[in-house]
Amino acid sequence: MTQSGDIALVNVTKRFGTTVAVENLNLHLPHGSYCCLLGPSGCGKTTILRLIAGHETPTAGDVRIGGASVVGLPPVQRGTAMMFQNYALFPHLTVLDNVAFHLKMRGVGKTERRRRAYDMLTRVQLDPFVARMPAQLSGGQQQRVALARALITNPRVLLLDEPLSALDEFLRLQMRGELRRLQQELGITFIHVTHTQLEAIAVAEIVVVMDQGRIAQAGPDPEIYTLPRNAYVARFMGGHNVLNGTVTAATHGMATLASASGERYAVLLPPQTITVDDAVCCSIRRDRIAVTKAPPGQAARPTEPNAIGGTVHAIEYQGAYVKVTIQRPGHEDIVAHVADSDFFTQHLDIGNRVVARWAAEDVHLLETEHGCKTGRAVVDQPYGWACDMPAM
Amino acid sequence: MQLRHGTDKRPWTFYVLAAFFTLFVSFLYGPMCAIYLLSFQGPNGGLTFPMHGVSLQWFAALFAQHRTGDFAGSFLRSILLAVLVLGITVALSVMAGLAFRRRFVGATLVFYLAIASLIMPGLLVGLGIGLMCQLVGLQPAWYTSALGAQLTWTLPFGLLIMFAVLSRFNRFYEEAARDLGASAWQTFAHVVLPILLPGIIAVALFGFTLSYDEFARTLLTVGPSNTLPLEIWAMTTNITSPALYALGTLTTVVSFVVIAAALTALAVLQHRRAQRRPHAAVTR
Numbered sequence: 001m002t003q004s005g006d007i008a009l010v011n012v013t014k015r016f017g018t019t020v021a022v023e024n025l026n027l028h029l030p031h032g033s034y035c036c037l038l039g040p041s042g043c044g045k046t047t048i049l050r051l052i053a054g055h056e057t058p059t060a061g062d063v064r065i066g067g068a069s070v071v072g073l074p075p076v077q078r079g080t081a082m083m084f085q086n087y088a089l090f091p092h093l094t095v096l097d098n099v100a101f102h103l104k105m106r107g108v109g110k111t112e113r114r115r116r117a118y119d120m121l122t123r124v125q126l127d128p129f130v131a132r133m134p135a136q137l138s139g140g141q142q143q144r145v146a147l148a149r150a151l152i153t154n155p156r157v158l159l160l161d162e163p164l165s166a167l168d169e170f171l172r173l174q175m176r177g178e179l180r181r182l183q184q185e186l187g188i189t190f191i192h193v194t195h196t197q198l199e200a201i202a203v204a205e206i207v208v209v210m211d212q213g214r215i216a217q218a219g220p221d222p223e224i225y226t227l228p229r230n231a232y233v234a235r236f237m238g239g240h241n242v243l244n245g246t247v248t249a250a251t252h253g254m255a256t257l258a259s260a261s262g263e264r265y266a267v268l269l270p271p272q273t274i275t276v277d278d279a280v281c282c283s284i285r286r287d288r289i290a291v292t293k294a295p296p297g298q299a300a301r302p303t304e305p306n307a308i309g310g311t312v313h314a315i316e317y318q319g320a321y322v323k324v325t326i327q328r329p330g331h332e333d334i335v336a337h338v339a340d341s342d343f344f345t346q347h348l349d350i351g352n353r354v355v356a357r358w359a360a361e362d363v364h365l366l367e368t369e370h371g372c373k374t375g376r377a378v379v380d381q382p383y384g385w386a387c388d389m390p391a392m
Numbered sequence: 393m394q395l396r397h398g399t400d401k402r403p404w405t406f407y408v409l410a411a412f413f414t415l416f417v418s419f420l421y422g423p424m425c426a427i428y429l430l431s432f433q434g435p436n437g438g439l440t441f442p443m444h445g446v447s448l449q450w451f452a453a454l455f456a457q458h459r460t461g462d463f464a465g466s467f468l469r470s471i472l473l474a475v476l477v478l479g480i481t482v483a484l485s486v487m488a489g490l491a492f493r494r495r496f497v498g499a500t501l502v503f504y505l506a507i508a509s510l511i512m513p514g515l516l517v518g519l520g521i522g523l524m525c526q527l528v529g530l531q532p533a534w535y536t537s538a539l540g541a542q543l544t545w546t547l548p549f550g551l552l553i554m555f556a557v558l559s560r561f562n563r564f565y566e567e568a569a570r571d572l573g574a575s576a577w578q579t580f581a582h583v584v585l586p587i588l589l590p591g592i593i594a595v596a597l598f599g600f601t602l603s604y605d606e607f608a609r610t611l612l613t614v615g616p617s618n619t620l621p622l623e624i625w626a627m628t629t630n631i632t633s634p635a636l637y638a639l640g641t642l643t644t645v646v647s648f649v650v651i652a653a654a655l656t657a658l659a660v661l662q663h664r665r666a667q668r669r670p671h672a673a674v675t676r
Contacts, residue, residue, distance in 0.1 A: 055567055076573035088564035092586045102572040104582070153572060 004066035005079070005156035005189035006031040007052060012061035014047055021047040023213040024061070029206060031066075031156075034183045034190045036200035036221075039210030040236070045193045048210075049159050052191065053082045065157060076102075081155035085162045087146040089134035095121065096130040099149045120148045140171045151186075158183075160192045164199060176203050197237050201225050209233050230367040231281050240283040241334050242366070247278045254360065256305065257282070261330060266305040266360040274365075281366040288362040289336035291324055293346060294353040307357045308334060312350050324348065326356055424644070431637035439634060450638035463639065466623035469534050471646075473619060474603040476535070477542050481550040481599035482592060488547075489554025490584075506551055509544045514608030517544055522612040532615035541609040546602045550595045557591030590658060597654045601647065 007029040014022040022044045029035050037045035050056040051063055054075045062069050070078045089098050096117050097104075103113035121127050124144040134142055143163065150158060163179065164172045180203050183190045194200050200207050201221040208218040209232075216236075217229040228234035231242045245257030245265055255274055257265040267282060274280065294302075294309060302309055313327035322343040326334040334356050338348075348354065426441075434445025454463045488506075492499060509517065521541045525532045532538070565587060569579040585592075607621045614622060624639055 053571065055570070074573075075571045080571075082568075082571045084564050084568055086562070086564060088562065088568035090565060090568070090583055090587070101569070101574075101582075105569075105572060105574045105578050149572065 003079075003156055004031045006066055007157065007189060007191070008062075008064040008067075009048070009051070010062040010064065012048075012051060012058045012063065014044075014051060014056060015059045020213050022051070022058075025213070025215060027208065027215060027218065029189060029191070031189055032187050033206055034180065034204050035192065035206040035208060036204035037191065037193045037208050037210060038195070038197065038200040038236075039216075040195060042212075043210040044213040045195075045208075045210045046161055047213075049082070049161055049191060049193050052078075052157065053080050053159050054078055055082070076153060079156040080159055081150035081153045081157075082159040083143075083146045083150050083161065083163055085165065087134075087142050087166075089142055089145055089149070091134055093134075094130065095126065095132050095134065095137070095145050098134065098145055099152055101149065102153045117148075117152065120152045121145075123151075124148045139166050139168075140175065143167065143175065147182075155188060157189045157191065158186075160190065162193055162195070164194070164196075172199070179203060201237075209236060211236075226285070227364060228283060228366065231283070234283040234366060239286050239337075241286060241289070242281060242283050242332070244279070244281055247274055247276050247280060250274050250276060259331075263308055264305040265363060267363045267365060268360050269365060279368060281368050283364045283366055284358050284362055285364075286323075286335050287321065287337040288358050289334065290342075290357045291326070291336045291338050291346075291348065291354050292357070293348065294355050302355050306360060306363070307355050309353065309355050310334060312348055312352045312354055315348065315350060324354075326354060424640075427637045427640045428644070430634055431639075431641040433634040433637070437634060439632065439636075450633065450635040451642065453633070453635045454638055454642065462618065462623060463620075463627075466618045466620045467646075469617060470604055470620035473534055473539060473542070474600045476539055477546050477603035478596050478599040480539075480543060481546045482596050484547060485550030485554045485595050486588070486592060488551050489558050492551075492555070493558060503551075507548050510548045514545065514606075515611065517541060518609040518612040521609075525613070532613050534610075534614050534617055534619055537613040537615065538610045538619065541613040542603045542606050545606060545609055546599045549598050549602060553591065553595050553598060557588055557594075561588060589661065593654055593658055593661075597651070600650055604647070604650075 007027075009025055009027040012022055012025045013020070025044075025048070027048075037048055039045045047056060051058055052065070054070065054073060058071060063071055065078055065080070075082065090101065093101065096114060099120055100113040100117035103116060108116075118127065118130060121130055124147055126141060126144050126148065129137060129141060134145065137145065143166070160179070164175055167175060176199060179190070179192070192200075192203060201224065204221055206218065207221050207224040209216045209224060211232050217224060217233045224233070225237055225239065228237055228240060234240040234242050243257075243259065243265060245259045245263075247255055248258045248264075249256045250269075253268060255267045255269050257267060257280060259265070265282065308326075308328065310326035310328040312324060313333065314323075314325040316323040316325075317340075318337075319340075321337040321339055324336045324338050324343070326336065328334065336356055429443070430437075430439070430441070431450055432446050432448070433443055433450060434447050435449050437444035492503065518541050521537055521544075522532060525537050530536065561584075565583050566579055569583045574582060605621060606619075607625070610619055610622060618626065620643065624643070627636060627639065
């Protein structure tokens with residue numbers, strides 16, 4: 001067994017009866033990376049984790065760890081260890097014996113295995129609790145036991161199934177940082193399944209966004225957040241407004257789109273990828289939208305491009321910024337994150353007529369559902385993302 | 393305890409249930425207490441109150457075979473048979489319960505066939521087994537045909553209990569064990585069995601008491617040597633002394649001892665789990 005935790009899923013399909021959980025999926029994760037599988041429930045992310053762990057067998061395709069196929073091998077021979085969503089601590093064993101379980105199965109003597117389990121528990125700061133039963137621990141402590149129990153197998157890949165979902169908000173933020181630190185310390189591959197967008201981009205180097213058994217987008221975390229590939233990713237990641245339009249002009253690196261109701265959007269783009277009459281989607285980050293009160297008596301619709309008129313529908317104070325929801329009849333709401341200083345100088349209130357504006361540079365073109373033209377040169381690449389990033 | 397205020401008055405259903413329960417308890421324990429008392433009847437006393445002195449002589453009479461029938465032998469047979477039934481019921485119920493977790497072809501049919509024997513009249517099951525023994529020329533005996541007849545009663549019970557126990561057993565435990573390098577057998581021995589143990593003790597207790605008490609299925613399959621319930625039945629027709637009551641007292645004591653043993657086993661198990669301390673070498 002090589003020590004490389006380099007993972008490749010090659011054309012992997014998994015069906016349960018007639019249900020397709022994962023469809024023809026390709027994914028490559030380099031050794032020592034921290035990857036988050038992100039998606040709504042039922043998107044296949046846990047199935048991928050279980051396929052890598054060896055708790056499921058692919059219907060078709062190959063799973064490779066360190067370059068060698070591991071299909072059919074039990075978890076320990078794969079060099080993987082899994083932390084289960086509910087931790088699955090053995091209720092009849094003490095914390096110490098839970099952690100020593102793997103060594104016991106391998107026939108390591110009692111004194112030796114308990115010493116090593118104790119060392120591992122010291123590492124996760126649980127040494128005062130070695131004699132407790134799992135039921136006597138808090139959720140956060142149980143999670144550390146599960147972590148210690150997985151790490152004692154000395155894995156090259158650690159698989160974490162929704163590791164933080166059972167914790168309260170405070171512990172979640174704390175454990176998030178600890179997981180990241182632990183991963184860098186150990187230098188092994190971590191694969192972390194979550195349905196929380198902020199958790200994924202906070203903790204991972206590589207984020208894989210899943211949609212119904214397929215990879216919607218995979219890439220480094222800032223890219224996933226700022227450059228979503230399509231409307232699904234933009235909407236799922238949040239923080240974006242998605243707009244639809246038809247191209248009316250495309251010249252000199254600048255295209256003009258018109259929405260169904262006649263609003264005009266100006267977009268920067270390489271001109272060869274788009275032609276007049278194409279239907280396109282684009283996204284604008286919420287924090288790149290400026291909101292100003294509409295001057296009284298002016299026409300309802302601004303005539304300049306990249307400006308939209310509407311009515312303030314909701315205001316949520318978020319601390320550093322204020323979330324302003326702008327309603328437009330017959331359209332999706334626009335959400336703007338207005339810096340608190342701007343917000344309070346303007347005295348915005350619910351029901352005010354406002355104009356939302358943004359710069360052409362901040363408009364990001366999306367692939368449409370029909371595979372139409374896009375601003376980014378990734379159209380013909382198959383789903384999946386070949387990573388050539390150096391291991392951190 | 394203080395009386396509650398008017399708004400907290402107990403509903404009338406409380407009093408109905410309390411009255412019913414009082415009736416139930418006195419109906420259950422009243423006659424039995426009379427039997428226990430009368431079993432200590434003096435040497436010249438009869439089958440009814442009043443007591444004429446106190447003695448243990450009716451207990452002694454039980455063990456004099458020529459007078460009261462083969463009490464000691466039938467008691468021993470019943471205990472042995474109950475232990476046999478217990479062992480087979482536990483082994484098969486656990487295995488069947490685990491097997492039923494995987495859906496296999498015909499699982500529902502097999503399940504209903506097994507459960508059906510709970511509904512069939514016990515006497516008829518016994519009669520059928522007795523007839524079959526005759527057909528194939530097998531001499532019925534308590535350790536063959538009666539054992540089989542009793543299993544038709546205890547196995548479905550054991551299976552049902554295992555279903556209830558396993559419905560609360562989380563599959564993740566097995567996957568976690570596998571993930572940590574345990575073989576299938578190690579997973580069973582070190583994870584599944586210990587977690588299911590309280591439920592398995594319940595199956596054992598049921599297996600034992602159902603067998604120890606069994607009458608209808610055993611009656612026509614027991615062969616020449618009786619089990620205890622059959623022996624008691626025979627005695628009631630030909631003994632007219634308080635020895636009959638002594639018999640009742642003694643069998644009750646055995647039942648209580650078995651239940652106490654099972655409960656003690658459970659308590660010891662829980663105590664050991666709670667008290668388990670790690671090895672001295674690592675506790676500094």
